[in-house]
Amino acid sequence: MPALAAPPVRGSLADIPFDNAREEPAAPVLARKDAAGRWQDVTAAAFAEEVAALAKGLIAQGLAPGERLAIMARTRYEWTLLDFAAWAAGLVTVPVYPTSSAFQTRAILQDSGAVALAVETAAAAAALGPERDRLADLAHVWAFEAGDLGRLAELGRATGVTDAELAARRARLGPADPATLMYTSGTTGRPKGCVLTHGNVFAEIDNAVELLHPIFRATSEEQPATLLFLPLSHVFGRMVALGCLRARVRLGHAPSIATEDLLADLASFRPTFLLAIPYVLEKVFNTGRATAERLGRVSSYDRAARIARRYGEETEAQQLGTGPGPGAGLRFARGVYDPLVYRRIRAALGGRVRYVISGGSPLGRRLGTFYTGAGIELFEGYGLTETTAAVTVTPPQQQRLGTVGWPMPGARLRLGADGEVFLKGPQVFAGYWDAQTRAAVPATEDGWLPTGDLGSLDADGYLTLTGRKSEMLITTGGKNVAPAPLEDWLRAHPLVSQCLVVGDARPFVGALFTLDPEGIAHWQQMRRKNVPLERLAQDPELHETLQRAVDEANKLVSRPESIRKFAVLAGQFTEEAGHLTPSQKMKREALVRDFAGEIDALYER
Structure with a gap:
């Protein structure tokens, strides 16, 4: 399908709040909770004013065009405000998951060369702890709940940063300039920084x-x-x-x-x-x-x-x-x-x-x-x-x-030829971040991005995803098995939190389950059970329930691809243990390594 929107030839995301304020100043573009917990609308004009004040504070603090500002917080109003203020000041924003460990945070800050970090709480700033000494570029750490954004806006007013100076920063930006440096979830290794331009985002x-x-x-x-x-x-x-x-x-x-x-x-x-x-x-x-x-x-x-x-x-x-x-x-x-x-x-x-x-x-x-x-x-x-x-x-x-x-x-x-999905278009990023040159390195030479995902197209051109190329299992019988369809189906069961399908270089396909706490609590209540989780993993009635779910899931695949045996784990896969990414995707290699004993037990006679 051809593009429905013409690509911008000038300007950047930094212009959005100011365009909104000029064209429809009274439009309620956001809402935020007041001290009493009531939602209060924020008009286009009011938001643009807040963005400008905070951007002037960033300039007064000495941040230069093109420098990276990292944001590590939950989903809240200040996140979006700071995103636009950073762009208005000519900066590049770097998101960091708020659940990231100090080590993970340091790795992203170090790789991106971030000069500033905004976090939600002072405790989050303190948690960076000894890693701070290894961040030579990091000059500023601000906390939303400590009122630091308000103090930045005051600094901009006190030092007299002008509207003209702010407008000049915005005017330097164009569609080809980097807008944000976003890191991949790292399911198959170290997260990589993706350079997304203002033009990518507009497309x-x-x-x-x-x-x-x-x-x-x-x-x-x-x-x-x-x-x-x-x-x-x-x-x-x-x-x-x-x-x-x-x-x-x-x-x-x-x-x-x-x-x-x-x-x-x-x-x-x-x-x-x-x-x-x-x-x-x-x-x-x-x-x-x-x-x-x-x-x-x-x-x-x-x-x-x-x-x-x-x-x-x-x-x-x-x-x-x-x-x-x-x-x-x-x-x-x-x-x-x-x-x-x-x-x-x-x-x-x-x-x-x-x-x-x-x-x-x-x-x-x-x-x-x-x-x-x-x-x-x-x-x-x-x-x-x-x-x-x-x-x-x-x-x-x-x-x-x-x-x-x-x-x-x-x-x-x-x-x-193997079903891998290749993509091309104006949404495809500028390339992966190179920490040495501090620039994007294109991911392909011909413009087509290899995704590593496998799929199929029907007669009308609809795409169905069938798995990840790197996750394909090959049983000793030579059968190729995509674990994702089975895992996704079984994860939807109310008693299942996570499902890991295994069977690479094994005689048949097996699975490990972790249990959903809320679903299991309800299941026990309805059956008047009060069994500790360690013992519940061996409960015959629970296994019968899960077997019925497995039987239904197996209808999706051929017999050689079907799950023959499964085990229930007493614990959970967690991000802290290195088993899940911040977006809760499974790190298959780490799971297979850490649960090797449980997997081996599936294949014991």
């Missing part, structure tokens, strides 16, 4: 806003709004936040993803659309089912889920021109269950949500058809840090659930 957000216009454009008196709870240190959340500012969509930030906190924020903010990873959508579905089970209505919930899936499938067929759409009987059944089940699902997401953008990992048809039938239109996408987030997406009113859609406008896709 991503401008085309996304045009393509997904039902989400980003007001079609009635109701202004589009979203509550962002995914980390801004991840490219998915970051690009949606920037797209919202670009399209003047009312944006709120939710720093806590604890279930109680997030549900309260959703209820009070009432977004019209959300971006989520499949795990969140699974949690909402599973929580609804657990509530129904406690009330003795689980059979009713399961029937409602089946009806929603049928409705979703027939709606999809209608959109694709392969069916007439839901019949009268199915529409009636859906209407019966709407106030009993579907409305409650929508209420858990705030009550006004009509659209969800899902990314990070495959959603799958089971959840996709359910949410479609429950009255929420889903858009599933696929992308990498290297592609400035989504490079494919399912288009409006042309859903093919279970796929990740078509290439974004302006992007191109092809498959290698």
